[in-house]
Amino acid sequence: MTLAGGAGLAAKSWRSGGQDLQIKWPDRSGAIRIAVNLLLLALFIALIEPLGMPVVTALYVAVTIWYIDRKRYVAALFTGAGSGVIVYYLFIRLLELQFPLGFLQR
Amino acid sequence: VLFSWDFLLMGFADALTWTNLFWALVGCLVGTLIGVLPGIGPSAGIAILLPLTTMIPPTSGIIMMAAIYYGAMYGGSTTAIVVNIPGEASSVPTCIDGYEMAKQGRAGAALGISAISSFVAGTLGLVGLTFFAPLLANVALAFGPPEYFALMFMGLSLVISLSGRALLKGILSMSLGLLSALIGQNPLTGAARLTFGWVDLMAGISFISVIIGLFAVSEIMINVEEKAAVIYKTKIKGWMPTWREIRQCFGAMLRSTGIGFFLGLLPGCAPAVTTFIAYDVEKRVSKTPERFGKGAIEGVAAPEGANNATSSAGFVPLFAFGLPTGPALAVLLGGLMMYGLQPGPMLFQQNPKFVWAVIASMYIGNVMLLVLNLPLVGFWARIALVPFPVLGPIIILCCVIGAYSIRFLMFDVWVTLLFGVIGYLMRKLAFPIAPMVLATVLAPMLETSLQQSLLVSQGSPLIFFTRPIAAAFMALALASIFRGLWITVRSHAPEVAPAESDE
Numbered sequence A: 001m002t003l004a005g006g007a008g009l010a011a012k013s014w015r016s017g018g019q020d021l022q023i024k025w026p027d028r029s030g031a032i033r034i035a036v037n038l039l040l041l042a043l044f045i046a047l048i049e050p051l052g053m054p055v056v057t058a059l060y061v062a063v064t065i066w067y068i069d070r071k072r073y074v075a076a077l078f079t080g081a082g083s084g085v086i087v088y089y090l091f092i093r094l095l096e097l098q099f100p101l102g103f104l105q106r
Numbered sequence B: 001v002l003f004s005w006d007f008l009l010m011g012f013a014d015a016l017t018w019t020n021l022f023w024a025l026v027g028c029l030v031g032t033l034i035g036v037l038p039g040i041g042p043s044a045g046i047a048i049l050l051p052l053t054t055m056i057p058p059t060s061g062i063i064m065m066a067a068i069y070y071g072a073m074y075g076g077s078t079t080a081i082v083v084n085i086p087g088e089a090s091s092v093p094t095c096i097d098g099y100e101m102a103k104q105g106r107a108g109a110a111l112g113i114s115a116i117s118s119f120v121a122g123t124l125g126l127v128g129l130t131f132f133a134p135l136l137a138n139v140a141l142a143f144g145p146p147e148y149f150a151l152m153f154m155g156l157s158l159v160i161s162l163s164g165r166a167l168l169k170g171i172l173s174m175s176l177g178l179l180s181a182l183i184g185q186n187p188l189t190g191a192a193r194l195t196f197g198w199v200d201l202m203a204g205i206s207f208i209s210v211i212i213g214l215f216a217v218s219e220i221m222i223n224v225e226e227k228a229a230v231i232y233k234t235k236i237k238g239w240m241p242t243w244r245e246i247r248q249c250f251g252a253m254l255r256s257t258g259i260g261f262f263l264g265l266l267p268g269c270a271p272a273v274t275t276f277i278a279y280d281v282e283k284r285v286s287k288t289p290e291r292f293g294k295g296a297i298e299g300v301a302a303p304e305g306a307n308n309a310t311s312s313a314g315f316v317p318l319f320a321f322g323l324p325t326g327p328a329l330a331v332l333l334g335g336l337m338m339y340g341l342q343p344g345p346m347l348f349q350q351n352p353k354f355v356w357a358v359i360a361s362m363y364i365g366n367v368m369l370l371v372l373n374l375p376l377v378g379f380w381a382r383i384a385l386v387p388f389p390v391l392g393p394i395i396i397l398c399c400v401i402g403a404y405s406i407r408f409l410m411f412d413v414w415v416t417l418l419f420g421v422i423g424y425l426m427r428k429l430a431f432p433i434a435p436m437v438l439a440t441v442l443a444p445m446l447e448t449s450l451q452q453s454l455l456v457s458q459g460s461p462l463i464f465f466t467r468p469i470a471a472a473f474m475a476l477a478l479a480s481i482f483r484g485l486w487i488t489v490r491s492h493a494p495e496v497a498p499a500e501s502d503e
Helices: A001-019 A027-049 A053-068 A072-096 B005-015 B018-036 B042-055 B057-084 B088-105 B108-139 B145-162 B169-183 B207-225 B245-262 B271-285 B296-320 B327-336 B345-350 B352-383 B389-409 B409-429 B434-456 B468-489
Strands: none
Touching: A001 A072, A001 B352, A027 A053, A027 B207, A027 B389, A027 B409, A053 A072, A053 B352, A072 B088, A072 B345, A072 B389, B005 B108, B005 B271, B005 B352, B018 B042, B018 B057, B018 B352, B042 B057, B042 B389, B057 B088, B057 B108, B057 B327, B088 B108, B088 B271, B088 B296, B088 B409, B108 B245, B108 B271, B108 B296, B108 B352, B145 B169, B145 B296, B145 B434, B145 B468, B169 B207, B169 B409, B169 B434, B169 B468, B207 B327, B207 B389, B207 B434, B245 B271, B296 B327, B296 B345, B296 B352, B296 B434, B327 B434, B345 B352, B389 B409
16 A cells, blocks of 8 residues: 555656756756766765775865865865864764774774 | 752753753754754754764754754744745744845844844743743643543644644545544554554654655655745845843743743644734734834744744643644654654653753753844855755755665665655645644644543543543543634635644
């Protein structure tokens, strides 16, 4: 019964999906920025298990800040390294959350 | 009787223990921070922290998350006044006169009056909560599954019809939310559905990853798209408004409390809605309406009062019925359920210690926020100037940590990313997000009460119309939908994108 309900809802959303939509899509450079950022995020998530959370965190934060604003490479380096350290000491050591450690395996 | 002074005093005794005071303070600080920072709102903030709070006692956890919610209402005004960027959607009207005042060199007075007005309205709203919630809970004791189903149905339809002129999009957004919540096992029979044989989907999709994705990740994506680099400097000096100005705003505070509180009891009337109404009313009753928009101090006091009164009021239906009025309270409801606490009248009966401790902590939290905000306004304003390129990745990092700590599964992180993309598309296509969030959180309860009702009535849906209370709710729900439909059909003007709010 609930399966049918779910299917019905899906059907409904498909049917009225053809409403007139005025879409304000981003311009080309905006689209590229979003795509690259999404890619970075996906890479981040994918690499958490093989490389370990602290290392990937530092890399992700540093690279993303640098990508969004090239002039901030110093801030990028420090924020990246800082977040990695915070993730390791605050979340993994202090709060004992079970993040994959990768090659930092105790 | 569900209210007595003894309960309230007992609540204060609980809320004043060091542990609970500490977590209330943490909540107030995090809430103000979230309110100050654009790009992350209370819903996303609470959702990110929710999995991490499982290690502290339930009462402290909920005290902290409630403090985040009302704390964000204080923080949102800071950026609105200082840099003309509302930290939250509810602070948009504050920008109008607040930023004007700042340009005239009176930023300090504007920030001061917004903190004072927030405190007055928030506390008055709490008095309302203290007496209203047990009263309504008493009524709700008579509710059975059909009444609950009708109530939630009404809540959802109000959220849809108030979410703007885009009724169909509201309905679509809600059905997407229901659909995502249906994935996994049937709560009564345990049958798997919509899993397509995928083992990871058996346990369902966590509403936390849905909300983190919809609110936080998509917001960052919207921000990434524009190359916004705002550098602005306002000197804040003389942070106190004069006594004459405070007296001048007194009427505005009281009126906005009334508006914010009573509208705030309705599902769909999030602070983002009531602040606009309060600002408008204040402009109309003013003897000098021409001052509005040019730095009228009442124009700051009114919306700031209204959003705090609304946030207090939202706890009334949440505690009495288990019905959230907006996304942030829906997340809080999810938090309550995670702790195994079923909000509603039974909460007042079975866990009075818990409810009253949370309510009492909100009085204390409001005092904390006033103390934190008046002298620290300069500090918060400086935090608001953290550049987005640095802030964005850090928020994303918090999202990933929050999503991963739900069940320590990478799967949840991927789901969050997916809903980030969905949320981004929904924002672009002007779909309201609130109905989807409410539907995801309410779906399990909605479904359980529906199935129980149908068991009682042996499958006849007429049960929702033959019992008087349920029938009244259903009638209200249908009326609000038809009203929305009528407006949609009648107006041929291009649809106005609803102001998306994260509270």
